[in-house]
Amino acid sequence: MTTKFWLVIPAAGVGARMAADRPKQYLQIAGRCILEHTLYCFLDHPGLLGAVVCVSVDDPYWPQLPLARDLRVRRAPGGRERADSVLAGLQALLAEGARAEDWVLVHDAARPNLAREDLERLLDSLADDPVGGLLAVPARDTLKRAASDGRVAETVDRSVIWQAYTPQMFRLGALREALAQALKEGVAVTDEASAMEWTGQAPRLIEGRADNLKVTRPEDLHYLQSIWPQDR
Numbered sequence: 195m196t197t198k199f200w201l202v203i204p205a206a207g208v209g210a211r212m213a214a215d216r217p218k219q220y221l222q223i224a225g226r227c228i229l230e231h232t233l234y235c236f237l238d239h240p241g242l243l244g245a246v247v248c249v250s251v252d253d254p255y256w257p258q259l260p261l262a263r264d265l266r267v268r269r270a271p272g273g274r275e276r277a278d279s280v281l282a283g284l285q286a287l288l289a290e291g292a293r294a295e296d297w298v299l300v301h302d303a304a305r306p307n308l309a310r311e312d313l314e315r316l317l318d319s320l321a322d323d324p325v326g327g328l329l330a331v332p333a334r335d336t337l338k339r340a341a342s343d344g345r346v347a348e349t350v351d352r353s354v355i356w357q358a359y360t361p362q363m364f365r366l367g368a369l370r371e372a373l374a375q376a377l378k379e380g381v382a383v384t385d386e387a388s389a390m391e392w393t394g395q396a397p398r399l400i401e402g403r404a405d406n407l408k409v410t411r412p413e414d415l416h417y418l419q420s421i422w423p424q425d426r
Contacts, residue, residue: 196241196317197317197318197320197321198241198243198296198297199241199242199296199298199299199317199363200243200244200245200246200287200292200296200297201236201242201244201245201246201298201300201361202280202284202287203229203232203245203246203247203248203283203300203301203303204248204272204276204280204300204302205247205248205249205256205279205303206250206253206272206273206279207276211410211411212409212410212411212415216255217255218410219303219304221409223418223422224418224419224423224424225424227255228304228306228409229247229256229304229306230259230261231306232301232304232305232308235301235306235310235313236313237266237267239310239313241317242266243292243296244266244267244268244290244292245266245267246267246268246270246286247267247269247270248269248270248271248272248279248280248282248283251271251272256269268286268290270282270283270285270286276383276385277376277377277383280386281373283300284370287366288366288370292366293366293367294365294367294368294370295365295366295367296365296366297363297366298363298364298366298369299361299363300360300361300362300364300369301360301362302360305359305360305406305407305408305409306418308361308406309402309403309405309406312329312403312406315400315402316328316361316363319398320363325364326362326363326368326369326390326397326398327362327398327399328358328359328361328362328386328387328397328398328399328400329359329360329361329362329401329402329406330356330357330401330402331356331359331406332352332356332401333355333356333357334352334404335352336349337349337350337352337355338350358385358387359402359408360385362385362387362397364386364390364397368390368393369389369390371393372389372390372392372393373386373389375393376392405421
């Protein structure tokens, strides 16, 4: 059976490192903006129950997109931090009729190259998992820990290091509680898995493709332009 899931995409960031005239999720590539490509990774999946995009309240770009009128996609107010945005998205899903025990996937707005095979692997691998988990990639390069003077303090054992990607998949109620408590106590959480870890849970790592990159710098956009057809 196809695993059913809800989707939350936090998209309130500005992407300052791109040095662009607009938030990076609205930069154009292959006929659409990055955020549109990201959403289309999920919208035709038979397991999708609905999606929420969390954007700034004064965002002038989202209303101009055709997807802003798609009945499968709802808008929620983005917050100052990622956790604020995701929490707002979860609250919006609950208001739409989602249940606490439902699966929810959280995916970066600027990660538009998610392969369907990775999405299916995540859904299939975690369908019966008691906690949930995330796509990730084992570290490939030699890793160094730096000292305060900028010199190498030690070489880190890369065999136990993974790079966290998205989507990250958890039960809606459990993730909502973890994020709400972390924010209340001032705990810095950089992704959904770290919020779950803070509650004592151990999310499962599901190996994905390394080209599921997050557009952070201009060279990331150039890479996608080189591998995508112009009318993708």
